[in-house]
Amino acid sequence: MKQTFELTVNGERRQVDAEDQSTLLHVLREGLGLKGSRFGCGVGQCGACVVLLDGRPAPSCDVPMWSAVGRDVTTVEGLADGDVLHPVQQAVLDEQAAQCGYCVSGILVSAAALLAENPHPDESTVAAALDRHLCRCGAQRRIVRAVVRAGARGAGRR
Ligand code: FES
Ligand code: FES
CATH class of the missing domain: 1.10.150.120 ([2Fe-2S]-binding domain)
Known part of the structure; x- marks a missing residue:
């Protein structure tokens, strides 16, 4: 069943509709169009999907969307400062x-x-x-x- 989730992504408050069993990676890529985080193993082992969750690295393929609600997410798209790369x-x-x-x-x-x-x-x-x-x-x-x-x-x- 779909529901609406709220979280902060790269400093912006975002709302997104997604299946309640979705992973954070799926929502970032398919719901918010942030394709920088990659799908590799899908089981939290390869690191291709790592984002910062409240400032700490986490494999977003292994983070249920419900557990990211209200938290700060930084993806690779959020590392640069405008046009200036990190x-x-x-x-x-x-x-x-x-x-x-x-x-x-x-x-x-x-x-x-x-x-x-x-x-x-x-x-x-x-x-x-x-x-x-x-x-x-x-x-x-x-x-x-x-x-x-x-x-x-x-x-x-x-
Ligand atoms: S896709 Fe491999 S750790 Fe997430
Ligand atoms: S997998 Fe190709 S550069 Fe690392």
Whole structure:
């Protein structure tokens, strides 16, 4: 049965009609048109769908919509400040760290959360924070290095 859910997405109050058994990922993509969060495994293991829920990374494929009601959701679309990319987005671009890009939106969200908490993480800290994210292209090490460089450039001061 459909019902109306209210939540805050990327700083905006949103209302959306969805089936009561929907996942947050489904609602973000199909209800709100935010296609940056990707569907990978669908069981909370690959990290492709990670968003921030009240500031903490969470696999949105594994979050029932009802449990997101009234909470703050940040998707990859909410990382940039207008036309200015988040420093970790810019670093991944500058370093050409990604290949196909499928895993990257979830990784960027987790990396932004890490940098907000720890502005200058070392490589092992970044690798541990991104451990849950699978990258089928094998670009993980380059992405980790880009996140470290984003921290060195002051991404955490944002
Ligand atoms: S699609 Fe959500 S963790 Fe894999
Ligand atoms: S860049 Fe292709 S899955 Fe990670």
